[in-house]
Amino acid sequence: MPALPEKFLLAFIPLFVAMDPVGLVPLFLNMTQGVERPHRERIAWQAIITAAIVAVGFMFLGRWTFRVLGISVGDFQVAGGLILLVLASRDLLRTRASEEQLPEDFGIVPLGLPLIAGPATLTTLVILMDTVGFGYALTSLIANLVFVAMAVHYADWLAQKFSRTGLRAVSKIIAMLLAAIAVSMIRRGWRAT
Numbered sequence: 001m002p003a004l005p006e007k008f009l010l011a012f013i014p015l016f017v018a019m020d021p022v023g024l025v026p027l028f029l030n031m032t033q034g035v036e037r038p039h040r041e042r043i044a045w046q047a048i049i050t051a052a053i054v055a056v057g058f059m060f061l062g063r064w065t066f067r068v069l070g071i072s073v074g075d076f077q078v079a080g081g082l083i084l085l086v087l088a089s090r091d092l093l094r095t096r097a098s099e100e101q102l103p104e105d106f107g108i109v110p111l112g113l114p115l116i117a118g119p120a121t122l123t124t125l126v127i128l129m130d131t132v133g134f135g136y137a138l139t140s141l142i143a144n145l146v147f148v149a150m151a152v153h154y155a156d157w158l159a160q161k162f163s164r165t166g167l168r169a170v171s172k173i174i175a176m177l178l179a180a181i182a183v184s185m186i187r188r189g190w191r192a193t
Contacts, residue, residue, distance in 0.1 A: 007133075008136055008139065008140060010132055011131075011132045011137055011140035012140040012143055014127075015124055015125070016147065017177050018118070018124050019121055019144050019147075019148055020175075021148045021151035023170070023175065024148060025155045026168050027115070028155050041153070042107070043111070044149070044152040044153065045107070046107025046111075047107045047108070048112070048148060048152075049112070050112025050117070051112045051116035051117035051121075051145065052117075052145055054112070054117040054122075055117045056138070058125060059126075059129060059138065062122070062125070062126045063126070072192065073126055073127070073192065074188075075189065076123055077185045077186070077189025078185070078189035078190060079119070081123070081182045081183070081184075081189060083120075085179055085182035085183065088175045088176070088182055089179060092175045092176060125141065
């Protein structure tokens with residue numbers, strides 16, 4: 001049986017990769033260009049609160065939803081993995097010229113849902129509840145949301161220190177890890193069905 005810190009890390013790392021706080025920084029900066037700092041802070045909190053409510057709600061209602069819809073965790077893993085693979089591929093192949101400009105007020109959708117609490121995060125939470133338990137899954141979710149909050153709060157400072165190009169490079173690496181996790185989710189889901 002894994003030790004307590006190891007169980008926390010087993011929950012924390014997949015959620016960190018799924019939420020991608022570092023990758024959110026250039027996205028957040030691009031989407032909020034020209035927006036006053038207080039409004040940006042409000043958008044960030046709106047996104048984090050939305051992601052937290054959706055994720056915790058899914059932790060409680062995810063299994064029930066599966067039963068009602070007649071789907072298994074394996075089915076959800078395959079579907080979530082496919083969506084995640086598409087999102088990761090899009091992030092890996094997207095160039096600066098093809099990036100979309102989103103509306104200024106995007107705190108709830110798409111920043112909170114599905115960018116922070118997307119299919120990868122929700123699928124990961126369901127799996128983590130089986131593998132490490134509710135407490136570790138919830139604790140790692142809260143810790144990751146704190147990282148997201150810090151990343152968007154210090155987005156300007158991070159952009160100055162690492163440059164937007166550097167942040168985008170880190171984001172591409174994280175997208176590659178996300179693609180690998182997506183393939184793993186599809187493989188595990190396929191075996192489970």
